[in-house]
Amino acid sequence: MKPMSEKTPPIQPCLSAGFMAAARWSGGIRMADAAPSPTTTSDLFSPRGRRAALVAAYGELNDVCTLLGFGDRFTLGEWSASPSWALVILARAARPPRPAPERDWSMATIPELVTDIIATHHVPLRHELERLGIIIDHLAVSHQRALLSALRKVYHEFKDALTLHLNQEECDLFPLCIALEEALSGRQMWADQDLTSLIRFTGLGHEECHSGLRHILGILQSAADSISDPDITIVSDGLHALARDLTMHTAKESELLIPATIFSEDQMRARCLRVTKRSASQVISH
Secondary structure (H helix, E strand, O other): OOOOOOOOOOOOOOOOOOOOOOOOOOOOOOOOOOOOOOOOOOOOOOOOOOHHHHHHHOOOHHHHHHHHOOOOOOOHHHHOOOOHHHHHHHHHHOOOOOOOOOOOOOOOOHHHHHHHHHHHHHHHHHHHHHHHHHHHHHHHHHHOOHHHHHHHHHHHHHHHHHHHHHHHHHHHHHHHHHHHHHHHOOOOOOOOOOHHHHHHHHHHHHHHHHHHHHHHHHHHHHHHHHOOOHHHHHHHHHHHHHHHHHHHHHHHHHHHHHHHHHHHHHHHHHHHHHHHHHHHHHHHHO
């Protein structure tokens, strides 16, 4: 494959990505009625993607970008008027991120846990959701089979709902967890906000995420039994890697972050109760 010129963006036929905006999915993650704003998604595998960001997340794409002639001067959309063909090539060539190394989190603060969860799990997960969606879209368009159309629909509903779940954690739960620890340390006031509902919603989201992923893998296996296409293997490898990471991701939140936050909230409530009793006793004594 000869490198293309970066100076003259190539003209290529468009392979429709066909991203689907699903409203709800009854068999997996439930969409909440209102999403936090702004909704955050990955721009890597999109017309806004840039080579530097792609290579930073997936080092193996450096050589692929060179072969394509995609350099640092343009976004993918600026480089090619119809970049869907290049997005398919890049999505196929990228490999799922390796598992995060083991670490002792017993002495970590809540802000440290939140920072790690976002950087180690949320950001790579957003990238993978977009990458795998491109390949699934291409499979559905290429084969025009009912099973792959179903896979495409269910996957994008799952992706949209999981992205919403990540956004709600980052916009609502995580800031409240950090604010609680800051208040416990005396660095800010605590307004006794409702953590319980957010924690319950997060736990429910974890359960539904794993259930939804199993549903997708079941459809994919049925497709693999009747359709021969290397892209099915790529998607399968990516989804299984995603499932493994979600297990670690969920454990870090449910076994570390949430218990630490509940402990901090208990301490804060006990402190407030002591202050209230002290104030009451002073009033009585006077």
